[in-house]
Amino acid sequence: MDGVVFFDTECHDDVVAFYRELGATVWLEQPDCTILRAGGFRFGFCARETADTEGTITLVFEDRASVDDAYSAVEQADGEPRYNDTYQIYQCFTEDPEGRTVEFQRFEHAE
Helix, strand or coil, X not given: XXXXXXXXXXXXXXXXXHHHHCCCEEEEECCCEEEEEECCEEEEEEECCCCCCCCEEEEECCCHXXXXXXXXXXXXXXXXXXXXXXXXXXXXXXXXXXXXXXXXXXXXXXX
């Protein structure tokens, strides 16, 4: 089973550009929605009069260097990427142009 998470947006083009700059690709264009793909994660943004900004969009990366690259690509973050011992992840947080919380993360649990 596959899935897509959709968000309403008031600034469609800016939000889509933000995620594309982080490496997401356009999976499908619809009349007022763009569905992006980042690895196996699909998420869409639909132009609306109000925006869904609750929750956290977590982008999972294969290695620390990719988390560092994503961190370097954004203008502001909550600090440099760091190791979170509780969850055994390497992470940092930022916001997209509409204020949604975006997490860059790499799982570092024993495989």
